[in-house]
Amino acid sequence: NAGVTQTPKFQVLKTGQSMTLQCAQDMNHNSMYWYRQDPGMGLRLIYYSASEGTTDKGEVPNGYNVSRLNKREFSLRLESAAPSQTSVYFCASSEARVREQFFGPGTRLTVL
Amino acid sequence: KNEVEQSPQNLTAQEGEFITINCSYSVGISALHWLQQHPGGGIVSLFMLSSGKKKHGRLIATINIQEKHSSLHITASHPRDSAVYICAVRETSGSRLTFGEGTQLTVNP
Numbered sequence: 006n007a008g009v010t011q012t013p014k015f016q017v018l019k020t021g022q023s024m025t026l027q028c029a030q031d032m033n034h035n036s037m038y039w040y041r042q043d044p045g046m047g048l049r050l051i052y053y054s055a056s057e058g059t060t061d062k063g064e065v066p067n068g069y070n071v072s073r074l075n076k077r078e079f080s081l082r083l084e085s086a087a088p089s090q091t092s093v094y095f096c097a098s099s100e101a102r103v104r105e106q107f108f109g110p111g112t113r114l115t116v117l
Numbered sequence: 118k119n120e121v122e123q124s125p126q127n128l129t130a131q132e133g134e135f136i137t138i139n140c141s142y143s144v145g146i147s148a149l150h151w152l153q154q155h156p157g158g159g160i161v162s163l164f165m166l167s168s169g170k171k172k173h174g175r176l177i178a179t180i181n182i183q184e185k186h187s188s189l190h191i192t193a194s195h196p197r198d199s200a201v202y203i204c205a206v207r208e209t210s211g212s213r214l215t216f217g218e219g220t221q222l223t224v225n226p
Contacts, residue, residue, distance in 0.1 A: 103147065108160035111159070
């Protein structure tokens with residue numbers, strides 16, 4: 006099993022460009038999450054999906070959109086990237102919202 | 118004040134030492150998680166606990182619900198334990214995790 010996979014691993018964007026971060030899990034988990042990690046701060050939840058077909062805002066959703074394409078895949082889209090979105094992005098999944106979370110390897114995004 | 122505070126922020130130890138990392142929180146919780154972030158960036162869940170104590174190999178996690186405090190202990194530390202250790206809590210009022218900033222542990226040979 007690959008667990009949680011994320012693509013790309015690294016990305017550099019110019020301000021105003023758009024991109025989609027992809028996440029997939031092969032553990033048949035119901036819940037999936039997108040976090041960002043910034044220096045000096047804990048992981049912060051951007052969006053989550055408690056189950057297929059549902060998505061909800063987390064702590065820092067502004068500037069992002071998500072799609073739960075199916076049970077396996079949960080994508081994060083930046084419509085118009087800003088330097089403040091420079092961060093490391095982690096996708097995670099769990100069997101249920103109150104269970105242990107499994108993390109992907111992360112995407113390091115730089116917005117110039 | 119952050120809801121989840123970890124101490125110390127940075128910790129350097131010699132191989133073989135007993136290590137303790139602390140986590141204090143200010144809200145009512147249903148569970149507390151300890152995670153490890155490797156130097157390469159990957160994050161692995163170590164423990165999820167809501168009471169008492171759990172042990173896995175050289176790692177021990179304890180929690181005192183009344184005092185709103187948890188500790189992560191590493192016995193016989195090894196350089197491969199060098200990583201960032203992150204505490205996260207799940208509030209009783211919801212299911213979202215709130216994360217601490219992490220403790221950077223360096224174990225020297």
